[in-house]
Amino acid sequence: MLALTEDEHRRATAFVEEFSCYVAASGVLPFECMYRSHDFAETRMVLRIKGPEQHFALKIDTASPETGRLQSEFDLLVRLTQAFEKHKASRVVCPCYMSPRGTFFVTEFIDRPTCVDVVHNSTDDDQVAQIYRRAGAWLHDLHSVQPPKEYGFRPRWMTDGIHALLTEVPHHIRNEGQPMAKMLERDVLLLKGIPETQVFSHGDFHGQNLLIGRGEMIGLDFTEAREKLAVYDIVDFLKADIFRDATPNAVDRSGILKHNKDMFFRRYRHPIHMEILDFCLRARLLKDWLSLWHIKHACSTYEEDRRHRLGDRLRIAFQNG
Numbered sequence: 001m002l003a004l005t006e007d008e009h010r011r012a013t014a015f016v017e018e019f020s021c022y023v024a025a026s027g028v029l030p031f032e033c034m035y036r037s038h039d040f041a042e043t044r045m046v047l048r049i050k051g052p053e054q055h056f057a058l059k060i061d062t063a064s065p066e067t068g069r070l071q072s073e074f075d076l077l078v079r080l081t082q083a084f085e086k087h088k089a090s091r092v093v094c095p096c097y098m099s100p101r102g103t104f105f106v107t108e109f110i111d112r113p114t115c116v117d118v119v120h121n122s123t124d125d126d127q128v129a130q131i132y133r134r135a136g137a138w139l140h141d142l143h144s145v146q147p148p149k150e151y152g153f154r155p156r157w158m159t160d161g162i163h164a165l166l167t168e169v170p171h172h173i174r175n176e177g178q179p180m181a182k183m184l185e186r187d188v189l190l191l192k193g194i195p196e197t198q199v200f201s202h203g204d205f206h207g208q209n210l211l212i213g214r215g216e217m218i219g220l221d222f223t224e225a226r227e228k229l230a231v232y233d234i235v236d237f238l239k240a241d242i243f244r245d246a247t248p249n250a251v252d253r254s255g256i257l258k259h260n261k262d263m264f265f266r267r268y269r270h271p272i273h274m275e276i277l278d279f280c281l282r283a284r285l286l287k288d289w290l291s292l293w294h295i296k297h298a299c300s301t302y303e304e305d306r307r308h309r310l311g312d313r314l315r316i317a318f319q320n321g
Contacts, residue, residue, distance in 0.1 A: 001032040002045075008033075012047055015058060015104050019049065022097050031058070048109055055109035056096060065102040073223050074098045074105045080222070083145050089134070090141040093211075093220045110218055115207035120243045128244060129263045135210055135237055137267030138217040143199040143230050144270075151198040151229060153276055155188050158283040165290035173293045180286055180318045187279045197230045197271055205233040207240045230270055235280045238264065242285070242309045248316045254281040255317035282317050285310055 004012060017028045030050045037044035040061075047058040064070040077095040084091045097106040118131050162181050166174050202209065203224030211218040241256045252258045254277065265272075289310035292303055299307060 001034060001048075002036050004033050008045075011062075012045075012058075012060070015060065015099070016047065016049055018099060019056070019058060019097055019106050023051070025051065049106070055111065056106050057093070057109040058104055058106045060104045062103055064104075068102070069223060070105050071098065071102050073225075076222050076225060077107065080142075080145065080219075084141065087141050089216045090138045091216060091218055092222070093218060107220070110211050110213065112211045112213050112218070115210045115212060115237075116240060118212065119207055119240045125244070125259075129260055131212065132238075132260045132263040133266050134212070134217050135207075136264035138210060138219060139202070139205065139233055139237070140268045140270060142202060142219065143197075143233070146200045148230070148270060149198040149227075150195040152193045153191055153196045153229070153273070154193075155191060155276075155279065155283070158280070158287070159184055159188055162283065162287055162290065165287060165294070168295055169290055169293040170295065173290070177286065177290055180282075180314060183318055184279065184283055184286070187275075191273075191276055191279055194273060194276065196273055196276055198227055199230045199270065201226065201228045201230065201233045202236075203228065203233070205236040207237060210237075231272055231277050231280055234264070234268070234272065234277060235284050238281060239284055239288070242306070242313045246313075246316075248319070251313065251316045252278070253317055253320065254278040255285045255313040256281060282314070285314055285317065289314055 012031065012033070013028060016031045020027065020029045031047045032050075033045055034048045034057075035046040040063075043060075043062045045060050047060070049056040049058055059070065059073075061067075061070050074095055077092055080092045081094060093107040093110065095105065095107050099105060115131050115135055119128055122128050159181065162177075162184065166177055166181060169177065202219065202222065203226055204221060209219060209221045211220065238254075238256050238261060241260050244257055244260070246257050250257055250259070252261065254261070289307060291297070292299060292307040292310070
């Protein structure tokens with residue numbers, strides 16, 4: 001577990017004491033820090049509270065009283081809990097307590113693996129394929145929370161970001177990435193303005209935000225939830241597929257394993273323009289790859305492996321134009 005400074009421990013103890021009183025515990029419940037935000041390390045973290053019969057997750061954001069960030073997420077969790085009641089195999093973490101001060105809230109803690117745990121580490125390709133199928137079902141249910149709309153696809157922001165990154169990478173990476181960027185520019189002209197499905201979206205739908213329960217999938221971390229194109233949630237989840245070993249003939253032009261992509265869409269049934277999906281996947285993989293080659297970025301061992309895998313998938317994805 002993660003270490004806390006003296007001030008952080010004092011603050012965390014006060015928060016846990018407040019929740020302990022709320023559940024009528026005899027004394028302050030034991031806790032540990034299980035997550036600290038990389039970008040907001042001083043203000044955002046998650047504690048695991050160990051109750052006698054149930055464990056809880058206490059989410060802290062010390063800036064939230066001014067931003068309303070946690071209150072909005074807690075209110076959304078309450079609404080989504082009700083919306084998911086009609087689904088047998090999909091739900092969200094159950095909200096338990098919102099601090100009146102707005103600095104933290106508490107949900108149930110679910111000690112289950114995330115989708116990323118399985119996609120990254122499983123040696124069973126069939127098990128991974130089932131995770132994609134179940135994730136597609138969960139996302140279909142989330143995207144059904146409110147009626148969909150149509151919105152014209154506007155991809156220029158993606159290619160603009162890629163071109164900016166190309167100026168900040170080593171020469172050999174720029175030479176390899178520029179032809180890929182040109183292919184995406186060609187697709188922009190063909191896809192711009194095409195109507196696409198806009199839905200209520202998770203906003204940060206990577207595999208660590210979906211837990212694999214016993215017979216159900218459980219979503220969490222909805223701080224980025226908002227209306228946006230459905231395709232972006234799908235891209236966020238599918239891109240973890242690069243951690244699966246693959247032969248070139250098993251990967252389609254999006255850079256994703258054909259079988260895993262097909263399994264995702266067994267249960268995800270909202271209309272998606274597949275050429276737009278493939279464009280977004282290739283653009284996202286390229287952007288992630290270039291970001292890891294940024295001349296000022298020092299890669300960890302994990303990031304070096306991810307950078308290598310991204311490069312391999314991009315070469316397959318763009319080999320036929």
